[in-house]
Amino acid sequence: MKIYRYIHLRFIPLLGLGIVALLSCERDFSDEVKFATFPANGDIFTDAPVGLTDKFFDSFDPAVGANTEGFGTDDDVAFEGTSSIRIDVPAPDDPNGGFIGGIFLDRGAGRDLTGFDALTFYVKGSTTATIDEVGFGSDFEEDKFAVGLQNIRLSTDWKKVIIPIPDPSKLVQERGMFRFSAGTLSTNGVGFTFWIDELQFENLGTIAQSRPSILGGNDSRFPTTVGQTVTISQLQQTFNLGSGIDQTINLTPSYFSFKSSDPNVAFVDELGEVTVAGTGLTEITASIAGVLADGKLLVESSESAQIVSIFTDLFADIPVDNYNGFFLGQNTKGGLVEENGGQIIRYTQLDFVSINFFQNVAPIDITEMTDLRISIRVDESIDAGDFINIQLVNSVGTPDLTSGTFRIEGGDLVPNEWVEFQIPLSSFTGLGARNAIGQLFFVSDGTISNVSIDNIFFSAE
């Protein structure tokens, strides 16, 4: 007993010293291992380009409408020093191209950006237009560690833009120094100019509270079969800046570590592609630098699973006529909107509305399907008596028309939170044949006015 204790105590100091060695603050590699390092210069444009290719600006392909003429420098305008980058955003009908955008590439083999936490620059506009996107990490080859910040509202005075680096430790050799894309959507087609100055990677020390997310932060359940693949989408990360403002960026899968709880059912590669390898259940999660992302994918793999997707991010949707047919006597407004880097359907002033797929596209045969899956978020408070009826219509506009309704009570919905429903098709009271479904109705009779819909598909269990 005493001897055991003696040995035990002797080990503690060794263990303690081991921890000191391992946890000492600088994470230096041992002397024996020398990694090649690349220049750690953060400057991109001060009064002139710094260490960029001779081309400086590498435009998107003119064949897709990118205007190569509107880029230059301006010696009359500068936030600091004597010169700035000047970008003239063309009108959509400009013969030289209807939008402008491209990248700046490091002229060498790339830079070591691991010591920085953000790309920053000062920008001002000739008017308060919106730049569609700015970012970095695009090299027109792999675009492996690309990051984008969307909808930068310009001011007619200089303001600083901060684009956080998702995980600086990944950027040991990055060539993509800057990317931008600008059109005239925000100015109704009127061209405008904006200037960029003091473009650089910086170590601000105030980029904090990383909150990554996948799949819009939602838990998505997907029935599937062996051999299918899906790609994890809506990759985003929110940081809190030193100003207290939350900044959300879009980023590529390579920043994430993906994990499958059962790789025998499905495994994920570094590009976020999920391959279904066996039957069973598995949960796909993701993280950035140890921070677990909001949202996960629950893969339900079986022999017989089939789906018909009306509106999902992960599967190919059937073509539809529209997401809001605007019938006579109908008050519902809304349709597709962007949210968290993906699309959802959002209706306002809902009384009734339908997704239509029978006019210029073929109706769908869901005879083999067993369930309707749908996610619903009520964007307001829920009162007693509130409801949403979901109605399926077969053989629209023919004498064989048949329809069935399933009623979702307000008590089964949660204000401002997504609720996922799996509704057996046998529960759609009144629905006869379902070989030519052409309409999916949402009816609240005004009890619920504001509602968002996502992930609509039929499944066979």
Add this chain to the structure above:
Amino acid sequence: MKHKVLNTNIKSMWAYKMFFASLLLLVMGCETDDTQTVATFNTLVWEDNFDVDGAPDSSRWRFDIGDGTEQGIPGWGNDELQYYTDRSENVTVQNGFLLITAKQEDFNGFSFTSARLTTQGLFEQAYGRFEARIRVPFGKGYWPAFWLSGNNCADNPWPACGEIDIMENVGDEPTIAFGSVHGPGFFGGDSIGKDYELTNDRFDTGFHIFGIEWAPDYINYYVDGDLYQQITPEDIDEETDGQGEWVFDRPFYIILNVAIGGNLPGPPNNETVFPQTMLVDYVRVYQQ
């Protein structure tokens, strides 16, 4: 047998010493230097290092419960939105830290819960150095604080009884903490104080030391190693055109709390993350 035991003990002692030496190395290697060069009062008279897991030590701390209605100040005098409890989910000691956690939940008709600890009636002192090492939460609506209140507010209602705010922060200004005093003629929006702003750092990502040195004729404010403000009776005179009164001459007690919403930070918004926790590593009081 005896000899063997003795031998073992000697080696054990050596082992213990090495263990603590290596621990010290670990601590000193990674943490910022805690040595105060701006503080000069060094006789420790009261401390809580939060070394025992569970509820805070009831010989040192008591709780303010509710929304202030019982005390005659609903919303704690600031239209705050939280209901304070002493439940472990709002306040507990874990791994050497006091954790005050604000939650968004329906509770007694309120939408938020949190906690407020005081040393009222347990430890009260005039003058000295009051210091704590704290990491705050972030986001609009959070209002964490480490402060002192005069111990005679029952007979001499605020602001007459005085308030010394050693650290306050609003969650949407993560780089700024502020220290101030309230008293007759200088209170609420007209309190006397100053902001301290970090460069290349934030108050919600690591621990920082907040302290005052309080003597009969001055209160010095410091954050980490920086003395950033001195408030004197003359300052009170100047700022209030002679109307204010220096009431910082009697025993005060310590308060630690996380408020949600209220006049100063405004309400949380839909980006505010709940729950979040203020961590307190220690609270120490010294005399000159």
